[in-house]
Amino acid sequence: MAHILVVDDDPDIVELVSLKLRAGGHEVTVAGSGEAARDVLASRRDVDLAVVDHMMPGMTGVDLVRALRAEGSQLRILMLTARSQERDLENGFTAGVDDYMTKPFSPRELAARVGAMLARR
Numbered sequence: 319m320a321h322i323l324v325v326d327d328d329p330d331i332v333e334l335v336s337l338k339l340r341a342g343g344h345e346v347t348v349a350g351s352g353e354a355a356r357d358v359l360a361s362r363r364d365v366d367l368a369v370v371d372h373m374m375p376g377m378t379g380v381d382l383v384r385a386l387r388a389e390g391s392q393l394r395i396l397m398l399t400a401r402s403q404e405r406d407l408e409n410g411f412t413a414g415v416d417d418y419m420t421k422p423f424s425p426r427e428l429a430a431r432v433g434a435m436l437a438r439r
């Protein structure tokens with residue numbers, strides 16, 4: 319299926335999301351920080367989509383997305399965050415995310431959104 323990078327500093331979220339996506343047949347790589355995610359993306363060119371938290375120590379998810387888009391990355395990105403204010407959502411989309419979900423979240427909805435994003439290109 320697809321290769322998905324899950325970026326979150328919360329190991330419970332990483333496990334929940336990874337289990338759901340692997341159950342859907344996807345290969346999953348995990349990163350506990352924005353910096354670690356950049357390292358993965360620099361070495362693995364086959365990542366199809368990233369699920370990215372916003373609030374992480376060091377580089378935030380929005381920082382990560384902004385940096386990737388500034389480099390011309392066309393990676394599909396779904397932001398998964400506890401930040402649910404309209405301005406947070408706007409900041410995410412302005413930075414370059416393709417979809418946005420707030421925690422607490424439904425793993426089934428996440429998998430459905432990931433599937434829809436993967437089907438488009």
Ligand SMILES: [Mg+2]
Nearest residue numbers: 327371373374
């Ligand atoms: Mg976090």
